[in-house]
Structures are given as C-alpha cells and as structure tokens.
Ligand SMILES: Nc1ncnc2c1ncn2[C@@H]1O[C@H](COP(=O)(O)OP(=O)(O)OP(=O)(O)O)[C@@H](O)[C@H]1O
C-alpha cells in the first residue's frame with residue numbers, strides 16, 4: 001500500500017545540519033495498523049510528515065499504491081486531500097465550526113455536494129458514537145470526544161492512509177483506550193491503513209506491529225512482527 005525507500009531528511013539550523021532520518025525503508029500493507037515508536041527526537045514526526053506529504057524536502061522515494069508521491073506543492077496537496085487523513089495530539093479541530101462542520105470539511109475540500117457532506121459527516125459521527133453532538137463546537141466537547149471528532153474527520157473521505165501523531169498523548173488512560181479501540185475498529189471495517197506515532201506502550205501493543213526508530217534509523221531488534229491480528 002505504502003512503501004518508503006531510503007528516506008533521508010536533515011534540517012538546516014543556521015550553519016548547523018541536524019540529521020533527522022538517516023536511511024529509513026519499510027512497507028505497510030493495506031488495512032494494517034502500525035505503531036511508530038522510539039524515543040523523543042528519534043524522527044517519528046519527521047517520517048510521518050514525509051509519508052503524509054506535509055514535507056517534501058527529503059531524499060529517497062515514497063510509493064503509494066506503487067506510484068511515487070509527488071514533490072511539487074499542488075499535486076502533493078491534491079493527493080493529501082483525497083488519499084490521506086490526519087489525527088494529531090491536540091485534536092486540531094477548527095474552533096468556530098461544529099463537530100458536523102469539522103467532519104464535513106475534508107469532503108468540502110474534495111468538492112462533494114452539501115447534501116452528501118451532511119449525510120456522510122453525520123454517518124461518520126454516528127460511527128464514533130457522537131450522533132448526539134453534531135452541533136457542538138470543540139470547546140463544548142471533552143478531550144476524548146474531540147479526538148473522536150478528529151477520527152471521524154480523518155476517515156470521512158475514505159483515505160487509503162491515516163497518519164496519527166501521538167493521538168492519545170493528551171488523553172487519560174481510560175479515554176485513550178476508547179480512542180484506540182475506535183481507531184482499530186474503523187480501520188478494520190473500512191480497510192484503512194493507520195500509521196500511529198506513539199510513546200504509549202498500550203497503544204503500541206494494540207497495533208498489528210511496531211516500527212521502532214532510534215536516532216533516525218530503524219531499530220531492527222525492536223521492530224516487531226505482527227503482535228495482534230485483526231482477527232484477535
Ligand atoms: N523543523 C525543525 N528544524 C530543525 N530540527 C528539527 C525540526 N524538526 C525536527 N527537528 C529535529 O529532528 C530530529 C527528529 O525530530 P522529530 O520531531 O521527528 O522527533 P520525534 O521522534 O517525533 O520526537 P517526539 O517523540 O519528541 O515527538 C530531532 O533531533 C529534532 O530536534
């Protein structure tokens with residue numbers, strides 16, 4: 001589904017070069033939920049930004065469904081809108097919009113009619129258990145509810161890949177478990193691939209397998225084979 005080959009990325013800070021990814025390769029199958037682990041500064045967010053087409057200043061190649069990701073801004077933005085979904089630590093909902101409007105937003109960007117936007121966003125909010133909160137603005141929702149809105153927003157346009165950067169880091173452990181379970185269930189039902197950067201061992205243990213980064217390189221000892229299969 002997505003393959004990344006020999007990804008290298010460094011940042012330039014004045015005259016100093018900061019290496020972030022040295023030479024990282026891997027592959028993720030359709031419908032897999034993969035945890036991206038590693039200590040702070042090991043390159044997790046950098047890799048997510050590359051695979052999520054938020055950063056095109058890298059060396060190496062990323063293939064989505066066998067086709068190289070574009071590096072020019074306009075085709076990259078187009079592909080990002082249609083094929084990718086994002087979930088962030090701090091939810092990143094649009095504060096002046098209702099839950100329904102937040103979830104409909106990716107559909108609007110993809111040119112879906114108003115009527116369909118309403119229908120599909122409502123359906124998605126039902127799937128995350130928020131059918132009674134359609135008109136609530138983010139500041140009138142709990143952290144867990146906001147993250148469920150963000151999950152609905154990430155999935156509403158049926159992307160091939162959802163990228164989540166520390167999606168449970170702002171949540172208490174009980175709420176984090178609920179959020180992970182929703183991600184697992186919907187990823188499975190919709191055959192959507194999830195790549196989830198996390199410090200949370202419980203989150204990682206609920207994923208199908210783990211990729212571990214250490215100082216910008218894959219740590220082959222820690223990167224695991226399937227831990228749990230969807231059937232379990
Ligand atoms: N915009 C930037 N400019 C300069 N250096 C950066 C930038 N972003 C990241 N880095 C550096 O790149 C390296 C990898 O950072 P990255 O944010 O990918 O780590 P991470 O694994 O996501 O860490 P964390 O767990 O703390 O989120 C670090 O050394 C970091 O300081």
Ligand SMILES: [Mg+2]
Nearest residue numbers: 044045046165
């Ligand atoms: Mg990070």
